[in-house]
Amino acid sequence: MNSTVKQSEITTKYHLPGDLAIWVFIFAELLVFGIFFLSYAFSRAGNVELFNESQKMLDTASGAINTLLLITSSYFVVRAVTAIKSGDAQRCVNWLAAALLGGAGFLVIKMMEFADKISQGISLSTNTFFMFYLSMTFFHFMHVILGMIILAAVLVKARKGGYSATEFSGVETGASYWHMVDLVWIVLFPLVYVIR
């Protein structure tokens, strides 16, 4: 009896949102991005002038708008989670749709940035800065797409009534992955676009 009480106390005290597997995946992703970021930072230490000069060619406004889009999209996903927890599946679907719109906006702006760089003849082999800039932002771009696929799958299931106030783990799983994509960009934006 006593141990059952303790067990329930533990489960209410500690709650890992969503599926355990997604968290293992999230931390594996964070590790990879962390290595990418530190490689960039230490490469820069040996090529400060080159990095500063090349960075001037980036569009900081696009980077900032994309940060605002991802943060806002993350906030919408948070609202989708609180909506389903209170049993409002329709509202959950609406917030998820809004979040997907934010993600799509990010992709459009990022593609415009890529197109602009390509039209200027910039490629992976231009210099070390652009090798990092293009590979890191493209790698992140692919994660935005994967995150949107996951959110879309959650949205479809939510529309079919697959989640409720008592069964919302899938929504939390998708949300957690989406926040990881946001968290990584929060570091990437100042590191690559701003710090000089």
Next chain:
Amino acid sequence: MNHQTQLNRRLTWIWLALMAFTILTYAIGKSGYAGTWVVVLLLVTVFIKGHWIIADFMELRHAGLLWRVLAHGWIILVSAGILVAYMMGMK
């Protein structure tokens, strides 16, 4: 005001603060200010934003200690590494 409304209100404030910090980061970038203290300021904002995303958006505030240590540890290690590398580049 019920618990749900209260939570949503808190989350909305966090969202607005995250937006404000992003605009600050952009303004610093546009101003052309550089140097160790500017980088420290930028990394402090990265940490604060990261903390809110981890604790409130990801809801790791209520997760076990290991998960919180891993997530906050990630942002602290990455930020510290960026600062060390930046200072190495100043020599």
